[in-house]
Amino acid sequence: xxxxxxxxxxxxxxxxxxxxxxxxxxxxxxxxxxxxxxxxxxxxxxxxxxxxxxxxxxxxxxxxxxxxxxxxxxxxxxxxxxxxxxxxxxxxxxxxxxxxxxxxxxxxx
Amino acid sequence: xxxxxxxxxxxxxxxxxxxxxxxxxxxxxxxxxxxxxxxxxxxxxxxxxxxxxxxxxxxxxxxxxxxxxxxxxxxxxxxxxxxxxxxxxxxxxxxxxxxxxxxxxxxxxxxxxxxxxxxxxxxxxxxxxxxxxxxxxxxxxxxxxxxxxxxxxxxxxxxxxxxxxxxxxxxxxxxxxxxxxxxxxxxxxxxxxxxxxxxxxxxxxxxxxxxxxxxxxx
Numbered sequence: 001x002x003x004x005x006x007x008x009x010x011x012x013x014x015x016x017x018x019x020x021x022x023x024x025x026x027x028x029x030x031x032x033x034x035x036x037x038x039x040x041x042x043x044x045x046x047x048x049x050x051x052x053x054x055x056x057x058x059x060x061x062x063x064x065x066x067x068x069x070x071x072x073x074x075x076x077x078x079x080x081x082x083x084x085x086x087x088x089x090x091x092x093x094x095x096x097x098x099x100x101x102x103x104x105x106x107x108x109x
Numbered sequence: 110x111x112x113x114x115x116x117x118x119x120x121x122x123x124x125x126x127x128x129x130x131x132x133x134x135x136x137x138x139x140x141x142x143x144x145x146x147x148x149x150x151x152x153x154x155x156x157x158x159x160x161x162x163x164x165x166x167x168x169x170x171x172x173x174x175x176x177x178x179x180x181x182x183x184x185x186x187x188x189x190x191x192x193x194x195x196x197x198x199x200x201x202x203x204x205x206x207x208x209x210x211x212x213x214x215x216x217x218x219x220x221x222x223x224x225x226x227x228x229x230x231x232x233x234x235x236x237x238x239x240x241x242x243x244x245x246x247x248x249x250x251x252x253x254x255x256x257x258x259x260x261x262x263x264x265x266x267x268x269x270x271x272x273x274x275x276x277x278x279x280x281x282x283x284x285x286x287x288x289x290x291x292x293x294x295x296x297x298x299x300x301x302x303x304x305x306x307x308x309x310x311x312x313x314x315x316x317x318x319x320x321x322x323x324x325x326x327x
Contacts, residue, residue: 024198048178049196059317061266068246069237069268074261074279075320078250079202085190085245086181095267098317109196 025049029106034060034096041065042092042108049109050092051081058102061095064088070095159257159282161231163223163305166210172222172234174206181243189220189236189245201228202251209234212306214278219308223280229254233261235278241269258282262321266314277309281323288321299324 028042042050052062054073061070062080067088072095073080092108173190195203204224212221218238226232230252236245252261262279281288281302289299292313300307300321307321315321 025196046180049192051197057318061264063267064246066269067241067244069239069248069265069271069276071248071250072264072266072314074250074252074263075256076318078253080263081249083192083196083247083249084178085175085188085247086185086243087178088180088242088244097314107197 025051025107025109027105027107028092029094029104031055031103031105032094033101033103034094035101036096036099038096039063040094040096040104040106042106044089044091045108046087046089047092047108048084048087049081049107051079051107052094053077053079053105055103055105058096058098058100058104060102060104061097062106063093063095065091065093072097161223161280161305162283163210163212163280164208164225164231168211170209170211170222171220172209172211185243187240187243187245189247191234191247195227201226202230202232203227204232204234204249204251212278212280213304214306214308215301215303216276216278216308216310219276219278219310221278221306221308223305226251226254229257231257231261231280233263233278233280235263235265235276237265237268237271237276239268239270258323259320260285260288260323264315273312275309275311275314277315277321279307279321280305281307281321284325285323286326287324289324290321291316291319293317 034040050062050064052060054060057076059073061072063070068082071080071082094104094106096102174193175190176193208225209222220236222234224232232251235248248263248265250261250263260281264277266275285302287301288307293316294313300309
């Protein structure tokens with residue numbers, strides 16, 4: 001009786017853990033400096049989402065290599081994101097649209 | 110009969126609190142009067158929040174919503190979809206799904222939608238019409254709640270198979286007739302607004318840091 005109760009509790013705890021960890025993007029770039037006009041590529045992964053948010057006055061653009069164009073932040077510190085209709089195997093990347101080196105965070109999912 | 114020493118101390122202590130409280134009330138009253146917040150005559154009228162008539166449309170959005178993603182299989186439909194949940198947990202720069210409405214753009218081959226954001230701003234979603242291996246990307250941007258007056262916009266470049274093409278789409282509040290923006294070559298682009306939406310297709314990107322400026326003729 002006690003064993004089955006314990007097993008049930010463990011099962012519930014595991015389900016809870018899976019549920020809690022099921023939806024959050026991976027931050028592949030954190031305050032990364034990118035030269036003007038250059039790209040910063042993340043890992044080769046399975047993904048459908050790429051997002052960029054910059055620091056300071058720089059304008060960054062988020063893309064998914066070979067699949068999408070780059071979607072730029074409309075203003076400094078705002079968010080630009082690309083969302084695909086299916087998972088693909090590719091790399092998320094950030095393009096620095098500013099005329100000087102700028103710093104960005106990037107996420108994929 | 111002389112009052113008890115402990116009673117006097119309690120009385121003085123209460124008086125101290127009373128005086129402190131009165132000073133506080135007076136200080137708050139003076140501050141309110143100085144800031145003009147306490148008199149109806151000097152209070153500035155609150156400006157009305159910007160409105161977006163396109164958000165009130167009853168037309169179906171035509172944008173399929175998905176609760177999960179998978180790899181594409183042969184025969185799966187081609188075209189844009191939109192996730193119900195934000196991939197970044199707790200991201201408030203995400204559309205309120207029930208508020209997504211289709212925009213009608215004059216530019217051929219583009220599809221776009223407007224939505225309210227969870228944070229209280231406005232969002233624009235763009236599909237540039239280009240699918241790679243059956244996978245369709247959409248671009249998303251949301252304004253901050255403070256940016257409602259300016260609207261939201263996305264600019265897309267380096268589109269696969271469309272070298273040099275730059276697509277920009279945005280939404281602005283009711284009453285805005287056009288948006289102008291300084292371009293990377295130093296020129297100024299002015300784009301008309303129809304139904305809260307504007308779209309520009311060309312070969313020049315906006316100058317870095319130059320956001321679209323809404324203008325009204327009236």
